[in-house]
Amino acid sequence: MTGRVQLHADGPLARVVLSHPGKLNAMSRAMWVQLREVFTALQRDDGPRCVLLQGEGEAFCAGGDIAEYAGFRFEPASLAAFHEDEVWGGLQAILDCDLPVVAAIRGACMGAGVEIAACCDIRIAARGASFGAPIAKLGFPMAPHEAQLVARVAGEPTARQLLLEAAVLDAGTLHARGFVQHLADDADLDAEALALARRIAALAPQAARLNKQVLRALRERHDPDPARAAAAARVLATAYAYAPSAEHREGVAAFTEKRRPRF
Amino acid sequence: MTGRVQLHADGPLARVVLSHPGKLNAMSRAMWVQLREVFTALQRDDGPRCVLLQGEGEAFCAGGDIAEYAGFRFEPASLAAFHEDEVWGGLQAILDCDLPVVAAIRGACMGAGVEIAACCDIRIAARGASFGAPIAKLGFPMAPHEAQLVARVAGEPTARQLLLEAAVLDAGTLHARGFVQHLADDADLDAEALALARRIAALAPQAARLNKQVLRALRERHDPDPARAAAAARVLATAYAYAPSAEHREGVAAFTEKRRPRF
Amino acid sequence: MTGRVQLHADGPLARVVLSHPGKLNAMSRAMWVQLREVFTALQRDDGPRCVLLQGEGEAFCAGGDIAEYAGFRFEPASLAAFHEDEVWGGLQAILDCDLPVVAAIRGACMGAGVEIAACCDIRIAARGASFGAPIAKLGFPMAPHEAQLVARVAGEPTARQLLLEAAVLDAGTLHARGFVQHLADDADLDAEALALARRIAALAPQAARLNKQVLRALRERHDPDPARAAAAARVLATAYAYAPSAEHREGVAAFTEKRRPRF
Numbered sequence: 155m156t157g158r159v160q161l162h163a164d165g166p167l168a169r170v171v172l173s174h175p176g177k178l179n180a181m182s183r184a185m186w187v188q189l190r191e192v193f194t195a196l197q198r199d200d201g202p203r204c205v206l207l208q209g210e211g212e213a214f215c216a217g218g219d220i221a222e223y224a225g226f227r228f229e230p231a232s233l234a235a236f237h238e239d240e241v242w243g244g245l246q247a248i249l250d251c252d253l254p255v256v257a258a259i260r261g262a263c264m265g266a267g268v269e270i271a272a273c274c275d276i277r278i279a280a281r282g283a284s285f286g287a288p289i290a291k292l293g294f295p296m297a298p299h300e301a302q303l304v305a306r307v308a309g310e311p312t313a314r315q316l317l318l319e320a321a322v323l324d325a326g327t328l329h330a331r332g333f334v335q336h337l338a339d340d341a342d343l344d345a346e347a348l349a350l351a352r353r354i355a356a357l358a359p360q361a362a363r364l365n366k367q368v369l370r371a372l373r374e375r376h377d378p379d380p381a382r383a384a385a386a387a388r389v390l391a392t393a394y395a396y397a398p399s400a401e402h403r404e405g406v407a408a409f410t411e412k413r414r415p416r417f
Numbered sequence: 418m419t420g421r422v423q424l425h426a427d428g429p430l431a432r433v434v435l436s437h438p439g440k441l442n443a444m445s446r447a448m449w450v451q452l453r454e455v456f457t458a459l460q461r462d463d464g465p466r467c468v469l470l471q472g473e474g475e476a477f478c479a480g481g482d483i484a485e486y487a488g489f490r491f492e493p494a495s496l497a498a499f500h501e502d503e504v505w506g507g508l509q510a511i512l513d514c515d516l517p518v519v520a521a522i523r524g525a526c527m528g529a530g531v532e533i534a535a536c537c538d539i540r541i542a543a544r545g546a547s548f549g550a551p552i553a554k555l556g557f558p559m560a561p562h563e564a565q566l567v568a569r570v571a572g573e574p575t576a577r578q579l580l581l582e583a584a585v586l587d588a589g590t591l592h593a594r595g596f597v598q599h600l601a602d603d604a605d606l607d608a609e610a611l612a613l614a615r616r617i618a619a620l621a622p623q624a625a626r627l628n629k630q631v632l633r634a635l636r637e638r639h640d641p642d643p644a645r646a647a648a649a650a651r652v653l654a655t656a657y658a659y660a661p662s663a664e665h666r667e668g669v670a671a672f673t674e675k676r677r678p679r680f
Numbered sequence: 681m682t683g684r685v686q687l688h689a690d691g692p693l694a695r696v697v698l699s700h701p702g703k704l705n706a707m708s709r710a711m712w713v714q715l716r717e718v719f720t721a722l723q724r725d726d727g728p729r730c731v732l733l734q735g736e737g738e739a740f741c742a743g744g745d746i747a748e749y750a751g752f753r754f755e756p757a758s759l760a761a762f763h764e765d766e767v768w769g770g771l772q773a774i775l776d777c778d779l780p781v782v783a784a785i786r787g788a789c790m791g792a793g794v795e796i797a798a799c800c801d802i803r804i805a806a807r808g809a810s811f812g813a814p815i816a817k818l819g820f821p822m823a824p825h826e827a828q829l830v831a832r833v834a835g836e837p838t839a840r841q842l843l844l845e846a847a848v849l850d851a852g853t854l855h856a857r858g859f860v861q862h863l864a865d866d867a868d869l870d871a872e873a874l875a876l877a878r879r880i881a882a883l884a885p886q887a888a889r890l891n892k893q894v895l896r897a898l899r900e901r902h903d904p905d906p907a908r909a910a911a912a913a914r915v916l917a918t919a920y921a922y923a924p925s926a927e928h929r930e931g932v933a934a935f936t937e938k939r940r941p942r943f
Contacts, residue, residue: 405556
C-alpha cells in the first residue's frame with residue numbers, strides 16, 4: 155500500500171482526495187504520478203467546474219513518504235528525476251488546470267503539502283492546521299521549482315522562515331499573511347469548504363478558465379521553455395476572443411434584466 | 418448624464434472625484450477618458466504635490482457602467498479597444514503620474530474601483546468599505562493588464578480570491594494583507610484622508626517624484642514596449658542627478674540645523 | 681569615532697553588532713565598508729552556521745550618519761559611488777552570505793536599518809520597535825537598488841508608504857504584513873533572538889546554504905550583470921549535486937532510525 159490520489163467526479167464539483175492511511179497522506183512516488191494523471195484528466199473533462207482538494211482523515215498531507223527515500227535520493231540523476239519529473243509533474247498539472255481549485259486543509263500541511271496547497275487557487279484552513287517544510291531537519295534543501303512556487307505564493311519572508319527555521323506556522327498566521335484566504339473552525343471545515351466550492355462552481359465557468367489562463371500566461375510569457383512561452387503568448391493575443399460567447403452575453407443580459415444568470 | 422471625473426486643483430493638494438450619481442460612481446467610457454485627461458494634466462502641472470482621489474457620496478466606485486456594455490462588449494475588436502485603450506489608458510495615466518496619489522475609499526470599491534485603487538500609492542479605507550471584482554457573476558474575465566495590476570499590488574492569492582470566488586472582502590481583511598495601508602472609522606475617513614494627503618504634500622516634492630519614477634522604472638525596464646523600456650533605462654541611468662539640487666541641499670541642511678525644511 | 685561593525689564569532693553562532701554610540705547606530709561610510717568585510721569574511725568561514733545581526737544598546741540602526749552627508753551627497757559622482765559601492769556593497773554582502781541571517785530589532789529601524797533588515801532572512805522584532813525610511817523629510821529619494829530591495833521584501837504597498845508618507849510603522853503592523861516574522865516583548869528580545877538563532881544553527885547547514893543559493897539564483901538568473909547571471913545558472917544546474925552528501929544521508933537516516941541527526 156503506497157497511498158493513492160482519488161478522483162470523485164460528481165457533476166459540477168470534482169473532489170480529489172490525497173489518501174495514504176497511517177502516514178497522514180504523505181506523498182509517495184506513485185501518488186505524485188497519480189496527482190498528475192488526475193489533474194490532467196480534470197483539465198480534459200467538460201463536466202466539472204470546480205475542484206475540491208482534500209486529505210483523507212485528520213491531515214491534509216504530512217510531506218513526502220520518507221520510507222521510499224533511501225531508494226532514490228542519494229544519487230543526483232534519480233534525485234533530479236524525482237523532483238523534476240514526478241513532483242514537479244504533479245504540481246504543474248495542478249497549476250496547468252484551468253478549473254478553480256480549492257484546497258481544504260486540516261491538520262498537518264507539511265513539505266509536499268505546502269507545495270500542493272500553493273498550487274491551488276483558494277486555501278481554506280481549519281484553525282488547528284499546521285504548515286511547515288521542516289526539511290532542514292532531514293538534511294536537504296527544497297528543489298528550485300518548488301522553492302520558487304512557495305516563495306511566489308506564500309511570500310519570500312514566509313518561505314525563508316519555513317526553510318531556514320524549519321518553522322511550523324499555524325493557520326491564523328498564514329491567514330494574516332494572505333496565503334490562507336479562509337479560516338474555519340475545525341468542525342466546520344468540511345461543510346464550509348464544500349459550500350465555498352459549490353459557490354465557485356455556480357459562477358461563470360469560461361470566465362474562470364480565462365482568468366486562470368491569463369494569470370498563468372502573465373507569469374510564463376518569458377518562460378525558459380519555448381513551448382510554455384508560446385502558449386502564454388497565444389493566451390494573451392486572444393484575450394478578447396470571448397467577446398461574442400454565449401456565457402458573456404448571458405452574464406451581462408442577466409444583470410441588465412435583474413435575474414440570476416444561467417451559466 | 419454619463420458621469421464625470423472632476424479635478425479640483427487647490428494649491429499643493431489636488432482632488433480628483435469620481436462622480437456618477439445614482440450609479441455609485443460606476444465608470445462610464447467617458448469617465449475613463451476623463452480619468453486619463455485629468456492625470457495627464459496633473460503630471461504636467463507644477464502646482465500640486467499630492468493627489469487625493471475619492472468617490473462622490475457614499476461609494477468609491479462600484480465598477481464599470483454596465484448599461485453601456487451591450488454597445489461594445491460582444492465584438493472582440495471593440496472589447497479590446499475598450500480595455501486596452503480606454504480602461505488601461507486611464508489606469509496607466511494614474512500609474513504614470515509622478516505625484517503621490519492617495520485613494521480615500523468608502524462604501525463600494527468593486528471591479529474598476531479596485532483597479533483604480535491599485536494604481537494609487539496609498540489607500541486609506543473606511544472600515545465599512547467593501548472590495549471585490551465579482552465579474553464571474555457577469556460572465557467575463559479580467560483583462561490581462563488589469564489582472565496583472567491587481568495581482569501585483571494586492572497579491573496573487575487575493576487576486577485569485579476576488580476573481581475566482583467573486584469574493585467581497587472588507588477593509589480590515591485588506592488592511593491585514595497590506596493592500597490597504599490605513600483604516601479609518603467611516604465618519605472620520607474624509608478628515609483623516611485629507612490630513613494624510615496634506616502631510617504628504619508637505620514632504621519633499623522632488624524626492625517623491627524620483628521615488629515614483631524609480632519604482633516604475635524598476636518594473637518597466639524590461640517592458641515589451643520599447644519606448645517604456647527606454648524611459649525606464651533613462652530614469653535608472655540618471656538616478657543621482659538630483660545630487661546638487663536645492664531640495665536635496667535644503668533637506669540635509671534643515672536636519673543639520675535642527676529646523677523644519679522649506680520644500 | 682565613526683562607529684563600527686563588530687563581528688563576534690562564537691562557534692556555530694556568529695554575532696554581528698552595529699555600533700555607533702550616541703547616534704543610535706547610524707551607518708557611517710566606514711561602517712558600510714566594515715559591513716561588507718564582515719559578511720564577506722563570514723561567507724568564507726566554515727565555523728558559523730547562523731548569523732545574529734543586532735544593534736548595540738537601545739536601537740537597531742537609525743539610518744545613515746547625516747553628519748557625513750555634506751561631504752559627498754551634493755555631487756552626482758560621489759553620491760553614486762556612495763550608494764552603488766559603499767551602501768550596496770554592504771547590503772549585497774549580506775544578501776550574498778549563504779548562512780542564515782537573523783536580525784534582532786529593537787528601537788529605531790530607519791532608512792539604512794530597514795534596508796539591512798530586508799537583507800536578512802529572518803526578522804524578530806521587539807513590540808516597541810519602529811520602522812521607517814523618512815528620507816522625504818531629508819529631501820532625497822531612495823537609491824534604485826535599495827528601493828527594489830525594500831519593495832521586494834516588504835511589499836510594494838509598504839515601500840510606497842515608507843517612502844511617500846515618510847511613515848513610521850510599528851512592529852505589529854509589519855508582523856501582520858509578513859515582513860517581521862517574529863514579535864517579542866521588548867524585555868525578551870535578546871533571549872528569544874538568541875534561542876531562535878541557536879535553533880537555526882542546529883539545523884542542517886548544507887541545506888541552509890543550498891536553500892539560500894537557490895532563492896538567490898532564481899532572482900538573479902536574468903541579472904544584468906553577466907557574472908551574477910552565470911553564477912545563478914550554475915547553482916540551478918547543480919541543484920541536485922548534494923544527493924550523495926553525508927549531511928543528506930545522515931538527515932534521512934536519523935529520521936528513519938527515529939533519532940536526532942548529527943549535522
